[in-house]
Amino acid sequence: MNGRGSVLLLTAPALVLMAVFLIGPLLAVIALSFTSYQLGAPSLSFVGMANYIEMTEDATVRISLANTLIYVGVVVPVSVGLGLGAALLIEADPSLRGFYRASYFLPVMATLIAMAIVWEFMLDARFGAVNMLLRAMGLGPYDFLHDRKLVLYTLAGIGVWQNVGFNMVLFMAGLTAVPRELYEAAAVDGAGRGFERFKLVTWPMLGPVTLFTVVITAIRAFQVFDTVKVLTEGGPNKASEVLLHTIYAEAFNFFRNGYAAALVVVFLLFIMALSAVRLFVLGRSRT
Amino acid sequence: MLVETQARGAVRIDGLAKRFGDTTVLDGIDLDIVAGEFVTILGPSGCGKSTLLRIVAGLETETAGSVSIDGAPMKGLAPNARDIAMVFQSYALYPHLTVAENIAVPLRMRQLTPMQRLLGLAPRAVRGSIGAEVQSVAAMLRIESLLPRRPAQLSGGQKQRVALARAMVRRPRVFLMDEPLSNLDAELRVHMRAEIAQLHRQLGATFLYVTHDQVEAMTMSDRVAVIMGGRLQQVASPDVLYRDPDTLAVAQFVGTPRINVLAGGRLGLQAAQVAVRPERLQAHGLGLAPPPQAGQGIEGRLVYRENLGSDLFLHVEVPGVPAALIARADPAAGETFAIGDRLVLAVDPRHVLSFDAAGKRIRP
Ligand SMILES: Nc1ncnc2c1ncn2[C@@H]1O[C@H](COP(=O)(O)OP(=O)(O)OP(=O)(O)O)[C@@H](O)[C@H]1O
Ligand SMILES: [Mg+2]
Numbered sequence: 001m002n003g004r005g006s007v008l009l010l011t012a013p014a015l016v017l018m019a020v021f022l023i024g025p026l027l028a029v030i031a032l033s034f035t036s037y038q039l040g041a042p043s044l045s046f047v048g049m050a051n052y053i054e055m056t057e058d059a060t061v062r063i064s065l066a067n068t069l070i071y072v073g074v075v076v077p078v079s080v081g082l083g084l085g086a087a088l089l090i091e092a093d094p095s096l097r098g099f100y101r102a103s104y105f106l107p108v109m110a111t112l113i114a115m116a117i118v119w120e121f122m123l124d125a126r127f128g129a130v131n132m133l134l135r136a137m138g139l140g141p142y143d144f145l146h147d148r149k150l151v152l153y154t155l156a157g158i159g160v161w162q163n164v165g166f167n168m169v170l171f172m173a174g175l176t177a178v179p180r181e182l183y184e185a186a187a188v189d190g191a192g193r194g195f196e197r198f199k200l201v202t203w204p205m206l207g208p209v210t211l212f213t214v215v216i217t218a219i220r221a222f223q224v225f226d227t228v229k230v231l232t233e234g235g236p237n238k239a240s241e242v243l244l245h246t247i248y249a250e251a252f253n254f255f256r257n258g259y260a261a262a263l264v265v266v267f268l269l270f271i272m273a274l275s276a277v278r279l280f281v282l283g284r285s286r287t
Numbered sequence: 288m289l290v291e292t293q294a295r296g297a298v299r300i301d302g303l304a305k306r307f308g309d310t311t312v313l314d315g316i317d318l319d320i321v322a323g324e325f326v327t328i329l330g331p332s333g334c335g336k337s338t339l340l341r342i343v344a345g346l347e348t349e350t351a352g353s354v355s356i357d358g359a360p361m362k363g364l365a366p367n368a369r370d371i372a373m374v375f376q377s378y379a380l381y382p383h384l385t386v387a388e389n390i391a392v393p394l395r396m397r398q399l400t401p402m403q404r405l406l407g408l409a410p411r412a413v414r415g416s417i418g419a420e421v422q423s424v425a426a427m428l429r430i431e432s433l434l435p436r437r438p439a440q441l442s443g444g445q446k447q448r449v450a451l452a453r454a455m456v457r458r459p460r461v462f463l464m465d466e467p468l469s470n471l472d473a474e475l476r477v478h479m480r481a482e483i484a485q486l487h488r489q490l491g492a493t494f495l496y497v498t499h500d501q502v503e504a505m506t507m508s509d510r511v512a513v514i515m516g517g518r519l520q521q522v523a524s525p526d527v528l529y530r531d532p533d534t535l536a537v538a539q540f541v542g543t544p545r546i547n548v549l550a551g552g553r554l555g556l557q558a559a560q561v562a563v564r565p566e567r568l569q570a571h572g573l574g575l576a577p578p579p580q581a582g583q584g585i586e587g588r589l590v591y592r593e594n595l596g597s598d599l600f601l602h603v604e605v606p607g608v609p610a611a612l613i614a615r616a617d618p619a620a621g622e623t624f625a626i627g628d629r630l631v632l633a634v635d636p637r638h639v640l641s642f643d644a645a646g647k648r649i650r651p
Contacts, residue, residue, distance in 0.1 A: 184346050185379035189453075190367035190396030196404075200392070204383040 083167025174209030296460035296493035558641030
C-alpha cells in the first residue's frame, strides 16, 4: 500500500462522517437559502438572492446583528480578562487552587437552561437576591430582564459568568507551560514581580493561549441562545434579539425556512471568519 | 571598556543549609571564593548544585547559614539587587524579543523608570548609551549580525552567546552559570568551554559555574568544589583534586576512566580501601617481563582492550575484585596483549591512595 493510498483509507471514515453530518446538511442549507421553502409546504420555488436582499432591509435582522455584536463585544473582553485575572491570582497563591478551579468551572459544566432559571429568580425585580443586595446598598430596584436598556447587558453578564471559568482553565494551562527559568531570568534582570514580570514574561508567553481563548469565547458568544430563549424570548421589544434566536424564530415560529437558511449562511460566515482569524494568526506566529 | 580593573565579587558562603520539607538538599556548606576566581561546583545529578547556585542568586531562600558578596550579607535581597548575573541551562531568552532587546533588558530595567518602559519612551541619551553597551557586548561575543533576530532563529551555540551577552551587559560582580553548555553538542561544548574561560580572563569577574561534567570542571576552573549528597566534599584546584583527593567518593568521581579501588589487603596495606589511577598501574605479560616485587603486583586476566588511539585501557579481571581493574598502556606496546592473556599489574606504592572504611583519606 503506498503512502497516498493509506492516507485516503485511514481518513475515509472521518471524511464520510463529515460529509454526511456536516458538509451535506451545510450544502442543503445553502441550497435552501435560495428558495422560498416553508416547513410543511408541498412545494418550493427558487427565488435567487431574494432572501439575502430581504435580509438587508429587515429591521429585526439589523437589530439582532447589532445586539449580537454588542453581546460578543462585552462577553469576550470581560470574560477573557476576568479569566486571566483569576488564573493569575490562583497561580500566585496555589493553596486554594482546587476550590477556586471547581467553583469557577461549575458554570461551564452546568446545564445553562437550568442555570438560566436560577438567574431568573436571582434577577427578579422584587424578590431577586441581586435587587435585595442593591437595595441594601441604597440602589435600585432594577428590572434587569425587562428593562430595554439593561436586558442585553444582563444577558452579557450571564454570558461572562458562564465563560470565565472555561477561560480561566485555559489560562491556567497556559501558565503552567511558561518555563520557570524564564521567570528566574526576569528576576535576575530586575523584573521579578508584579506588572513588570507580567509584561516581560507572562503576557508574551500567553499570547497563543490568549488568542485561542478570545476566538473560542467569541464563537461561543456568537452562538448565544439558551439564555435568550428561556429568559427574554428576545424581548422586550427586540432589545435582546440575537442572531440565533432570530433564526430560530423565523424557522420554527414563522416556518420561513428558506429565509432562516439564508440567515444561517450569514451566521456561519461570521463563525468561519473568526476561525480564519485564529488559523491565520496562529499560522503566522509559528514561522 | 568592559574589563574590570579592580577585582570585586568575593563570595562567602557560610554554614549554608537548605531543606525542602523533610529532605535536606544542602547541609553545612562553607565556601570562600576570592574575587575574580573561577570556581566550579561539581557533583553528580541531584546533589544540590543548582540549589546552591540559586541560593547565591537569590532565587531560593536558604534554610540556615548565609551568603555574602564583598562582605555584604545578601539575606533578603532580590536577585537583581545582588549585582549578579545568571546564565541558565535552557538559556532562558525572552522569545518575543530580538537578540538586541534581550540583551538590553537588564539595562532597561535598571536605567529607565517604570513609566518610560511602559510607554516605550526613553531619553535619547539613555537610549543611546544602552544601544552602545549592547553593541559593545555583542562585538565582544561576535554576535553583532544576530542582533535583529529572534531567539527561535538561533542555533544552540548562538543562543548561548546571547545569554552570555545578556549576563555581561550589566557588568555584574559575580557570574552564576548553571550547566550552560549541557544543551550543546560535543564539539561546540569544547569550543564554548575555551570561550567562557577566555571571557573570564577578560572580564576579571568572579565566575561560579555549576556542572556535573568533570572534564568541564577540570579544564576551566581555578578551583573545583565537589558536592555530593548535599555536602561539600573537597574544594581544591583541579590538579590537587585529581592527585590528592580527600575522600574515596571524590577520587571516584574525578577522572576517566574511574580510579581502581581494591581492599587494602590486596596490596599488603593496613587501609580498608586503596585506590590507584589507571595510569599508575603497569601491565606486564606473565612470565615475559621481570617479575614484580612481592605484594605489589596484582594478577589477573585481560577481558577487554579499550583503544582510544592515544591511550589504550586494559580491563583486567582479578579474582575477588568486583569491578575489572583498568590499566593504561601505550597503544603501541599494548599490541602484545590479547584478550584472555594473564597479566600482572605492577603498582608503585607512592601512588596508592589509602582510605578508611568510611571512605576518608588516610594520609601518611
Ligand atoms: N523546589 C523543590 N522542592 C523539593 N525538592 C527540590 C526542589 N528543588 C530541588 N529539589 C531537590 O533537591 C535536590 C537537588 O536539586 P538540584 O536541582 O540542586 O540538583 P542538581 O545538583 O542541580 O542536579 P542536576 O545535575 O540534575 O541539575 C534534588 O533531589 C531535587 O529533587
Ligand atoms: Mg541542576
